[in-house]
Amino acid sequence: MKLSLCTISFRHHLISLKQVVEWAAPRGFSGIELWGVHAINLRDRPGYDLDWLRSHGLCVPMLSDYLPVQGDRQAVIDKTVDLCRLAQSWGASKLRTFAGNKASQEVSAEDRRDWTLRMRELCHTAEGHGMKLVVEMHPHTLADTRESTRQLIEEINHPALRLNFDVLHVWESGADPFEVIGEFEPLVAHVHLKNVRSRSFLQEFLPGNVYAPAGSRAGMVSLFNGAFDYRKFLAHVMNETALWPTLDASLEWFGPNVLGTLERDAEQLSLLEAETLGLQALTTAAL
Helix, strand or coil, X not given: CEEEEEHHHHCCCCCCHHHHHHHHHHHCCCEEEEEHXXXXXXXXXXXXXXXXXXXXXXECCCEECCCCCCCCHHHHHHHHHHHHHHHHHCCCCEEEECCCCCCHHHXXXXXXXXXXXXXXXXXXXXXXXXXXXXXXXXXCCCCCCHHHHHHHHHHXXXXXXXXXXXXXXXXXXXXXXXXXXXXXXXXXXXXXXXXXXXXXXXXXXXXXXXXXXXXXXXXXXXXXXXXXXXXXHHHHHHHHCCCCCCCXXXXXXXXXXXXXXXXXXXXXXXXHHHHHHHHHHHHHHHX
């Protein structure tokens, strides 16, 4: 697995990209998932570029932002073009976005048609810049359930469309992530990894709380200490899908002690991968 950390984890921290990169490089990370606003503010910073990042053995697999599905058409197209060019400058091939900002069951048929037409156009724009438009499976969007995500793929119907499989949010929707990742496997371009103490704390991942400096973080726990069984799920992905070993994944941590938590989770992911692949080798040898 090609593991990245998200610069959004440092949204409330006084820390530079240089410090993040120099910390991440020796700790098993292969990439930095750049938050759009961070990429924009780094645009005119000399020395912060693709060559510099590669000199540390790192890459930017994906630039993550939020493209509106409503409003002035040209403004959205211009923003998409700008973000695509930024992503290209960092060597990224994927631009992450959300499918709107309202739960699928609350969107009228007319609005859904307009939103998906807009998203198809954004896919076309991304394709013109050699990019994939990666839609995150996330609550309060048109990709908030298994059924609505399937419908969204059919409605957009564009070769540049891909999915960011946010494991916790798929689980939050009531669907089985083991089944859903199998169904959407050909379109899964990226995976977000995070966990929660229990379902009762899932509201802490709502944007209003996540972006608030004083928001609650009580339910945010490290990857292997939460309600969802990542050990079992990742073993399933390694053994039962074709996504491994080239899968791009990011640790998406919004809580305190960012560096300590990311380091511990990266270490445990590396150990799990080694254990699982070792068992595979033993099984193969026995056959």
